[in-house]
Amino acid sequence: MIPKPLLPVTEAQSRLLALVARVPSETQPLRSAAGRWAATDILARRTQPSTDLSAMDGYAIRFGDLPGPFALIGESAAGRPFFGIVGTGETVRIFTGAAMPNGADTVMVQEEAGRDGDIINLTGEGPHRLGGNMRGKGLDFSTGDVLVRHGERLTAARIALAATAGHGTLAVNRPIRVAIAATGDELVPPGGQITGADLPEGNGAMLVALLADLPVETIDLGILPDRLDVMTAAFGQVDADILVTTGGASVGDHDLVRPALEAAGGSVDFWRIALRPGKPMMAGRIGETVVLGLPGNPVSAFVTAMLFLRPLIAAMAGAANPLPVTTTATLGEPLPANDHRQDYLRAESRDGRVFASTIQDSSMLLTLARADCLIVRPPHAHAAAAGDMVQVLRIA
Numbered sequence: 213m214i215p216k217p218l219l220p221v222t223e224a225q226s227r228l229l230a231l232v233a234r235v236p237s238e239t240q241p242l243r244s245a246a247g248r249w250a251a252t253d254i255l256a257r258r259t260q261p262s263t264d265l266s267a268m269d270g271y272a273i274r275f276g277d278l279p280g281p282f283a284l285i286g287e288s289a290a291g292r293p294f295f296g297i298v299g300t301g302e303t304v305r306i307f308t309g310a311a312m313p314n315g316a317d318t319v320m321v322q323e324e325a326g327r328d329g330d331i332i333n334l335t336g337e338g339p340h341r342l343g344g345n346m347r348g349k350g351l352d353f354s355t356g357d358v359l360v361r362h363g364e365r366l367t368a369a370r371i372a373l374a375a376t377a378g379h380g381t382l383a384v385n386r387p388i389r390v391a392i393a394a395t396g397d398e399l400v401p402p403g404g405q406i407t408g409a410d411l412p413e414g415n416g417a418m419l420v421a422l423l424a425d426l427p428v429e430t431i432d433l434g435i436l437p438d439r440l441d442v443m444t445a446a447f448g449q450v451d452a453d454i455l456v457t458t459g460g461a462s463v464g465d466h467d468l469v470r471p472a473l474e475a476a477g478g479s480v481d482f483w484r485i486a487l488r489p490g491k492p493m494m495a496g497r498i499g500e501t502v503v504l505g506l507p508g509n510p511v512s513a514f515v516t517a518m519l520f521l522r523p524l525i526a527a528m529a530g531a532a533n534p535l536p537v538t539t540t541a542t543l544g545e546p547l548p549a550n551d552h553r554q555d556y557l558r559a560e561s562r563d564g565r566v567f568a569s570t571i572q573d574s575s576m577l578l579t580l581a582r583a584d585c586l587i588v589r590p591p592h593a594h595a596a597a598a599g600d601m602v603q604v605l606r607i608a
Contacts, residue, residue, distance in 0.1 A: 218486035220591070221519065221554045225535060227482055228495050228520055229527045231502050235388065235453065237530075239381050242374060245366050248384035248427045249530035254360035254370075257378030260352040264312040268345045271303040271325055271332055272316035275342040284330040288313055303332050312346055319345035353377065363532025385530035390423065391452035391501075392416050393433035395443065395460035395469060396508060401435065414577075415458040415506075415513045422517055426525050443472035447498055453528060455501050456521060459508030461494045469505045473498060486591060488553045489574035490516040509574040515556045515586065518607065538588055538603040541566045547589065547596040555589035556605065558582075566604055584608040 219227075237251035266272065266288070273282055282303035288294040290309040298304055298315035306312070306319060324336025339345055353359060359377055360370050366382065374382060399413040400406055413435055420430050431452055436443050438460065447455065460469040461483075470480055478498030483505075485493050489512035494505035504521055506513045518536060526534035544565035547557075557568040558579045568587055569579040588603040589596075596602060 216484070218484050218491065218553065219482050220486050224482060224485050224487075224493075224495070225520065225523060228502075228504075228524055229534065231481060231495070231497060232524065232528050234530050235385050235528050237383050238386050240384050241381055242371050242379065245382040245384050246368065246371050247425060248366050248382075249526070249532075250360050250362055250364050250366060250370075251383040251385050251530055253358050253362050254374055254377070254379065254382065256353045256355050256357045256359055259350045259354045260376055261347050261349055264349050265347045266306045266308055266310050266312060266319045266345065267347050268319055268321045269307050270319045270321040270323075270345065272298060272306040272313055273303045273318055273320050274298060274300065274316060275318040275339065275344070277301055278320075278338055279334045280332065281334075282332040284327070284332055286313070317342055317346075321345055361532065363530055365531065384427075385528070387427040387429050388454060388525045388528050389429050389431060389452040390454045390456060390525065391431040391433050391450050392419055392456045392458075393436050393446065394458050394508075395436045395438065397438045399435045399459075415508070415510055418510060418514060419456060419458070419517055419521070422514065423522070423525065426522065427529050428525060438468055440468050440472055440475065443468050444475040447472055447478065447503075448476040450498070450501055452501055454521070454524060455498065455503045456506060456517075457504070458506045458513050461492045461505035461507060470494060473503055473505075478503060485516075486553045487516070487519075488555045489572075490519070490556075491553065493520065495520070507574070510577050511558070511574040511580050514580060518586075518605065519556075536605055538605050540601050541585070541587075541604045543587075543596055543598055543600045543602050545598050547587070547602075549595045550589045550591060550593040552591050554591050556586040557589060559585050559587045559604065561585060565598075566602065 285302050286294040287305040288310040289307045293311040294304045294313040298313050304313045318339050326333045326335045359373050394413045394416050398411050400410045402412050436446055457469050460467045476498055478496055480496040483494040485491055490507055492507050493516045496503045506516045523534040542565045544567040557572055559566045559568045561584050585604040585606050
C-alpha cells in the first residue's frame, strides 16, 4: 500500500480551522474581556475629547492678541473649567487636560510666560500657530466611529480605548474548554518517583503554560495508559470544545490514539504533516469536540501546538486572523538546503541576528527553553548564507 503524501502545513491549518465555528458570545466587564476577541464592532459612544482641551500647562489666549501683554482673569483645571469668556487682551491660567475657555483658541506654555501680578507677558517665542498646544474636540475619535473591529483581540490599549469611548462591558466569545490528556505507560506525573525507563510527563503542564494568555478553561485528563479500552472510554466521556492528546499518534503497536478515537465514535480528518518537528500530528472530531493528537516528543508537541492548537482556539474564540504571524530576521550562520518538509528550527537572537541551535532533535527541551524564535524553512528551500533574511516565528 502506497502511503498518502504528507499534508502541507498551510493546507493542514486550513482544514483544521474549517472543522470549527465560533463559540457563542457573552457580555463581560472590561477587566474580564481583556485577552478575548471582540464579538462585534466596538463603536464610540462619545467624542474624545468632548471639548477643546489644553495639551500643556500655561495660559489660554487668543492667538491674534500675541505678543500681549495679557490680563489674567481666571483659571481652568481638569474637571474645574472657567465659565467666563476670554476677551481681547485677556488670558486664563490653564493646566494640561483642562477645558479651553470660550474665546480662547491657543495656549501659551508657562515656560514662555512671565507673571507680574495679574499681567502675563510673553518671554519666549510663543505659539507659532492658531490652536497651538491644544487638543481639538474629536481629535482621538467621534461618536459612532468604529474603534475595534469584530474579531480583533482586546489588548490593554483597546480595553482603555473602549473604556474612554463609554463602554463598561463588551461582547466577547466565551472561553474555549480544552481537555488535555497525555498517553503512555512510561509516563509519571511531574515530581513523581522515576524508576527504570519511566519519564516525567511534562507536555500537559507545557501546554497549559502555552495557552495561559488565551481565553481557555483547561481540563486535566491526566495520563492515559496504553490500553485501547481505557483511552476509548476516556475519549467518549470528554465534555470539551477541544480534546488534545500528546503521544500515541503515530502507527506503532502502542500508538492507540487513532483507534481509540474511532472506537469512541470519532473520525480522523487528516494525519501526517509535511512538518519537522511534528509530522505525526492528527486532527479529527468526536461529536462536537475537535480532537488534536500531538506528538509525544515535547518539542514536537510545542511546535504543533503553536501552529495548530493556538490558532484553533483563537478561531473558535472569534479571532479574525487566528494563524500565527511570522516576521523576518537576519540569519547569523549558514543553513543547508531543506527537503520536502517545512522545518521549524529552534533559534536564538543575538546581536540582531538569529542562530539556529546546533542540534534540532525533537526530544531536546533545553534548546527549546533557550530559543526565542523558530526559523521557518519552507519545503525545498535552498541553502541559506549568513546575512540572508529568513522568516521567524517568535516564541518568547
